[in-house]
Amino acid sequence: MNRSNALVRVMLLMLLTTMGGATPSALANQTLERGDFTATYRILVEQRAKAVVPVRYVITLTAGGQEQRNEDRTQGVLVSADGLVLVPARAISLDLSALGRAPPGAGAEARSSGFRVRLPGSDEWRDADLVTRDSELGLAWLRVREASGLPFIDFNEVAEPVPGRRFYTLLRTSDEWGAVPVVRPGMVLGETRVPRRTLLVDGMPGLAFDAAGLPMGFVDIDLAAMSRAQGRGLGLDLADLVMHMLPARRVAAATRLAETLPVTRLDAPAGE
Amino acid sequence: MPMPTSPRPLVTVLACLLAGAAGITWATAAPSDAAPRASVLPSNLAPDAATLAGARDAVMPHVVSILVVREDFADGESKLSVSSGSGTVIDPQGHVITNAHVTDRGRSFRVVFGDGREREAVMVGQDTAADIAVLRVQGEPLPMPHARFAEDADLASGETVVAMGAPWGLSNSLSAGVVNNPRRLLVSLFEDEADYEDQLAEDTPTGRYYAWIQHDAAIAPGNSGGPLVDLRGRIVGVNTRGMLFGGDLAFAIPADDARAVAEALIAHGRVQRSSLGLRLRSLRGTGHDTGVLVNAVQKGGVADRAGLRPGDRLLRLDELALHAPQAVDVPAIQRRIAELPATRPVRLQIAPADGGALRTVELRPVPAPIDRGPARAFAPFGMVVQTLTPAMAERRRLPVEGGLLVGSLRTGGPATTARPPIPAGAVLLSADGRPLRRPADLSPWRTPQRPARPVVLEFLAQGERRIAALTPSWGDHHREPLPELPKAWAGIEVQPVPPSLATPLGLPSAGFRVTRLYPGSPLASAGVQVGDLLVALEGEALPALNDLRAELFAQRVREFEIGQRVRFTGYRNGSPKAWRATLVAAPLPAAALRSMEQRRLRTQLRELGFFDRVERDLPLDQAGVLVQAVEPGGPAGLAHLRAGDVIVRIGDRRVEDLDSVAPALETLADEQGPARIPVTILRQGEARILQLERHWLQETAG
DSSP: OOHHHHHHHHHHHHHHHHHTOSOHHHHHHHHHHTTOOHHHHHHHHHHTGGGEEEEEEEEEEEETTEEEEEEEEEEEEEOSTTOEEEEEGGGTEEEGGGGTSSOTTSOOEEEEEEEEEEOTTOOOEEEEEEEEEETTTTEEEEEETTOOSOOOOOOSSOOOOOTTOEEEEEEEOOGGGTTOEEEEEEEEEEEEOSSSOEEEEESOSEEEEOTTSOEEEEEEOOHHHHHHHTTOOTTOOOTTOOEEEEEHHHHHHHHHHHHTSOOBOOSOOTTO | OOOOOOOOOGGGGEEEOOBOTTSOOOOOOOOGGGOOOOOOOOOOOOOOHHHHHHHHHHHGGGEEEEEEEEEEEETTEEEEEEEEEEEEEOSTTOEEEEOHHHHTTEEEEEEEETTSOEEEEEEEEEETTTTEEEEEEOSOOSSOOOOOBOSSOOOOTTOEEEEEEOGGGOOSEEEEEEEEEEEEOSOOTTSOGGGHHHHSOTTOOTTSSOOEEEEOSOOOTTOTTOEEEETTSOEEEEEEEEESSSSSOEEEEEHHHHHHHHHHHHHHSSOOOEEOSEEEEOOTTTSOOSBEEEEEEOTTSHHHHTTOOTTOEEEEETTEEOBOSSGGGHHHHHHHHHTSOTTSOEEEEEEOTTOOOOEEEEEOOEEOOOSOOOEEEEGGGTEEEEEOOHHHHHHTTOSOSOSEEEEEEOTTSTTTTSBSOOOTTOEEEEETTEEOOSGGGGGGGTSOOSSOOOEEEEEEETTEEEEEEEOOOOSOEEEOOOOOOOOEEOOEEEEEEOHHHHHHHTOSSOEEEEEEEOTTOHHHHTTOOTTOEEEEETTEEOOOOSSSOTHHHHHHHHTSOTTOEEEEEEEETTEEEEEEEEOEEOOOOGGGSOEEEETTTTEEEEEOOHHHHHHTTOOTTOOOEEEEEEOTTSHHHHTTOOTTOEEEEETTEEOOSGGGHHHHHHHHHHSOOOSEEEEEEEETTEEEEEEEEHHHHHHTTO
């Protein structure tokens, strides 16, 4: 595909959109049929990307009485106008012994603090507090202090993930690459109910959307399962090396509950 | 049996005879082939019963068990434990001689006599270099009856001796044996005697000034500090060390050495020693037959300034001829030098290493450096600090003479989170510009300041003088669990029944068998009973994968929302049944409950949760806090509080929750009142009263 053809296609899509003759979903489907995701890219970047924000924090690794602190970052998604940010629970805490990285009982744990979020259109890192997490779902929520009127992902209408369906994870690069949005396609590869109900996917961790920009689910790595799946010898049985997607309706339900909770201040000595 | 060939240092197979709270404090283990061979004479001189009884009656009534509340340091905090040793009343004023390693880091002492009398004791002085300490018994009428040292304990191999004390804390114990060697230096035939001092504990070089009495009267941890007695009923030694392997080998400090140190401690509270700034070794292997060899010279020390060099031999000290053909002869010379008055010059006759003419130099001894400075945990900084003495600095080759040596650090505490973090092994030099020389220099930061302001610390680490900003923290350290989103709960425990198990059990289907109904259980309210089999939830089969994974049931329930009404189907006694239940929020698991380190009580406490109450058959609104861990030597440990207890009342104050503990303790500790404060606990279904000692609460305040 040469540049002029692509440009024509984009202009045509814009024309059709402005004429109101087709829904974003219909447009996306038309282009998808031809293996072209430009419309989806535009929908996601223009309508959703402002809600994808970088999150920085200090991760403290404790093992064998020793402590190490490092700065880390993750992708967050604004899920309310007043600054509720959805992040993966592994960015909040991680039991490293469950990953086989430390002997059982060694108490190796990573725990995060000092959360900061950079809001869209700003170069300022704003302090945020932990609201809650759901370690089973792999989700956590931060709240940016004194925030209002922010763009956010609305879970009132969601897409249903089913095996065989494509999805698109919306991410934001680091400052080194301009902090620009990127769209990574993925696919729902299967589903299982054992040991828990989950969709097996490939793609990238983060909030996934369908081609029309509706949230479909939260994709993440099951680090413990991934750790167990590795090193199984030369049989190369790699079927378990997949990512998991939590359907958006469950993300929505958990987020509704998290929205009602106050923030948590961790590890404050008494009286301080 | 062949002679051992291992060059393993002998001291590694020795252990102090201090009985710890856990029973064993033997420091280290080593293969038995590392044990030395002593020439032991066969003892065919078994004493008659009357002689043995005479020795026993002369000393045993004056032997005491010593109970010590000991403060050790780990993870940046102090840890209190209880240990025991032995001792002997040695004069009418009630002074008790024991080992310094019995009393070392002791916060409180009690002595228990053979007839069961228990008395407080106070520290008079301790000398770690000689491993001798003296306590004084309180509350006994004076003059006190006491045991006596042998004036002329000229012990010979094969002579019968009796060890008395409290092995493993068992008081009134006595064992008999013979002297194996009255002058034993703990250096094997296979190691360099010059390494001997290096192998002694780094900052407590015990054993520098005497040779030991080696004997085979059975001793064990708890005998430390107890007397070794001859058949005339005289103290001939102080039992100090035992052998882990190789039979009943015991080592005692000779009576004359022990008594001299004890007398100095009683008179001055400490032993002042002198130093010439040199280290000595015997002539063994040198080809020389007179004098004692200078093994090392302290740079810039007295001997160095006088021109002494390693390899020189000392022939005379003033009028005294020095002669050390064997290693065992060296400690007496070391002691002689240590006893020189620091005010008077001495003359040394020297045979130079280069074979030159004999020469005599005049030296003025200097006070020996203090081997080890006092240590203290400083909670606001989350670190253990120790006064850095010049001797410690020299051993560590630090380019400073003073400061506070940082020991262990509290994980996540102010020191480890300072910017930059302060590492263990650093030397604190100043805080906010004020020099730091002793732990007491940190007192300005002991009391809380609101808001907490960073302290600028200057410290030495890896040869560099750095600065860091440290924000102190005060008060009990709360551990807040990470929050967790509430989950739906059906209020039951289940046993998985996979298909392969359902048939042999005679059950109609695979599923989950109900094994317990919790109070307030939604399924119990819906009519479910223990023994019912649940096979589906909202029409979808509940998968029981194997015999063990009961959590799959709970996971499936958690996929629904709190407040959601769901339909379970299953069987009761083989007949199909269905139940409708409205799911509720699951009670918090233990990991999600708040906990705290209570510093006054020296305990780890946690909120009382739903499952704690159910386990203990308590009302669901039962107030109180759960004890998770207890320091054996802390106020709670000494009151016999245990992990698993629930504290419901301290004194006249109800304990509602974690936040009510500290105020109750603060008030009670500060009040004048009875010596003991009753604490009501719940244990094994009963309410019990334990007694907290008020003075201990006051002790642990700092």
